[in-house]
Amino acid sequence: MGHNIWKIGGFALIAYVFVMVFTVPMGPGLLELSNTGNATTQVDSDRPLPEYFLTGFGTHWSSQPDQLQVIVRSKTNLSKLEVIEVIDDTHARIGVSLPYSLPSKSWDVLINHPIDGTLLLENGLFLSDRFIDESLTLPAISIVEFEAKLPFHFPYQPRILETIRNLMLHVPMWFTMFVLMGIAFVASIKQLATARNLAEDEKSEAAVKVGLLFGFLGLITGSFWARFTWGAWWVDDPQLNGALVTVLVYSGYMVLRNSLDNAPLRARLSAVYNLFAFIILIILLMVLPRFTESLHPGKGGNPGFNSYDLDSALRAAFYPAVIGWIFIGIWMYRINLRFTRLQKLLTWTHCSQF
Amino acid sequence: MDSLLSILIQAHPLEGWFFGSGKAMVVLAIALILLIGFGLWMWRAESRLKSMEAKLKSKNQQES
Numbered sequence: 001m002g003h004n005i006w007k008i009g010g011f012a013l014i015a016y017v018f019v020m021v022f023t024v025p026m027g028p029g030l031l032e033l034s035n036t037g038n039a040t041t042q043v044d045s046d047r048p049l050p051e052y053f054l055t056g057f058g059t060h061w062s063s064q065p066d067q068l069q070v071i072v073r074s075k076t077n078l079s080k081l082e083v084i085e086v087i088d089d090t091h092a093r094i095g096v097s098l099p100y101s102l103p104s105k106s107w108d109v110l111i112n113h114p115i116d117g118t119l120l121l122e123n124g125l126f127l128s129d130r131f132i133d134e135s136l137t138l139p140a141i142s143i144v145e146f147e148a149k150l151p152f153h154f155p156y157q158p159r160i161l162e163t164i165r166n167l168m169l170h171v172p173m174w175f176t177m178f179v180l181m182g183i184a185f186v187a188s189i190k191q192l193a194t195a196r197n198l199a200e201d202e203k204s205e206a207a208v209k210v211g212l213l214f215g216f217l218g219l220i221t222g223s224f225w226a227r228f229t230w231g232a233w234w235v236d237d238p239q240l241n242g243a244l245v246t247v248l249v250y251s252g253y254m255v256l257r258n259s260l261d262n263a264p265l266r267a268r269l270s271a272v273y274n275l276f277a278f279i280i281l282i283i284l285l286m287v288l289p290r291f292t293e294s295l296h297p298g299k300g301g302n303p304g305f306n307s308y309d310l311d312s313a314l315r316a317a318f319y320p321a322v323i324g325w326i327f328i329g330i331w332m333y334r335i336n337l338r339f340t341r342l343q344k345l346l347t348w349t350h351c352s353q354f
Numbered sequence: 355m356d357s358l359l360s361i362l363i364q365a366h367p368l369e370g371w372f373f374g375s376g377k378a379m380v381v382l383a384i385a386l387i388l389l390i391g392f393g394l395w396m397w398r399a400e401s402r403l404k405s406m407e408a409k410l411k412s413k414n415q416q417e418s
Binding site: 007011014 | 378379381382385386389390393396397399400403406407410413414
């Protein structure tokens with residue numbers, strides 16, 4: 001039983017990840033601040049107050065609506081906007097009570113609320129009809145800052161929204177594929193060193209087969225994610241194209257194997273091919289995308305796994321997902337290897353009887 | 355297909371119809387059943403392989 005703990009552990013981790021993925025709520029965020037085109041007459045001024053519509057995501061503005069503060073920020077300038085009406089938890093009418101002369105056209109929008117804490121919408125307000133003088137400074141304002149009182153939640157990220165949950169499926173598929181292709185790479189080196197023994201060739205074949213499965217799953221989950229966040233099933237991106245080419249290169253490895261009948265020759269040729277395939281995998285997935293512009297997180301100079309992309313809530317599900325899928329992948333590889341060896345042994349036993 | 359999906363998403367945002375209505379729990383239950391089923395299938399496959407390997411080994415030993 002002791003030596004099987006990692007197998008049970010792998011499935012237990014993935015079960016835990018599934019529970020997290022489907023039960024942990026999303027944190028609140030700001031979607032947009034849009035101009036309604038209407039204007040409200042101010043009580044203490046003759047100038048009409050342009051009215052904007054603020055839309056939140058998973059916010060709780062209906063509770064304590066009088067405590068909702070909307071602030072705009074440009075560099076060190078801060079100004080409070082007027083909350084005309086809180087319509088429901090996620091919608092409010094806002095009056096943009098800014099002077100005609102401003103230091104900037106573009107403003108970040110921040111809200112502060114006793115439940116949601118501080119939320120930010122970068123460049124959420126753009127005022128094209130104002131006089132801009134960058135030397136201007138707005139008078140200081142007083143803000144009562146509330147800390148968020150929220151249960152355990154996944155972070156809100158613009159555009160990604162609920163699809164952040166796919167992180168626990170998509171990224172571990174590639175990690176598992178890397179591990180399995182790494183096993184195949186080591187086996188291929190050993191195979192070339194011990195040309196007569198085909199055991200390492202069997203290992204390499206089994207690892208690539210299972211690794212390819214995870215590669216295809218990575219492509220499918222990535223394509224779904226791209227559709228929801230970028231609006232297309234596939235975009236011309238170095239990371240995506242690199243992943244597809246890598247999977248095709250490894251598919252070529254399987255084609256090469258199946259095209260050769262001579263077992264020692266097949267083992268030697270496919271081992272050499274596999275060495276190059278692994279180097280191509282590293283170059284296409286880990287090196288080249290970092291030198292080019294890419295939509296994909298972690299590429300184009302945008303580090304993937306830092307505090308911007310992963311917070312402690314996501315890490316609590318993401319790391320177990322990576323470990324769990326790798327354990328399952330390795331178990332699948334071992335079963336595949338044993339099955340292949342048994343099949344060969346049975347064929348050999350059957351042949352030796354005649 | 356694309357436009358149908360866009361209409362569906364606009365009409366029923368994910369947080370409303372999937373998480374808000376409890377459908378996510380149904381999907382979770384199905385996902386867990388599939389996962390446990392897959393795990394048991396792998397366990398059984400490994401046990402069978404083990405017994406077949408043992409049988410073949412003993413058969414080969416008898417023959418030799």
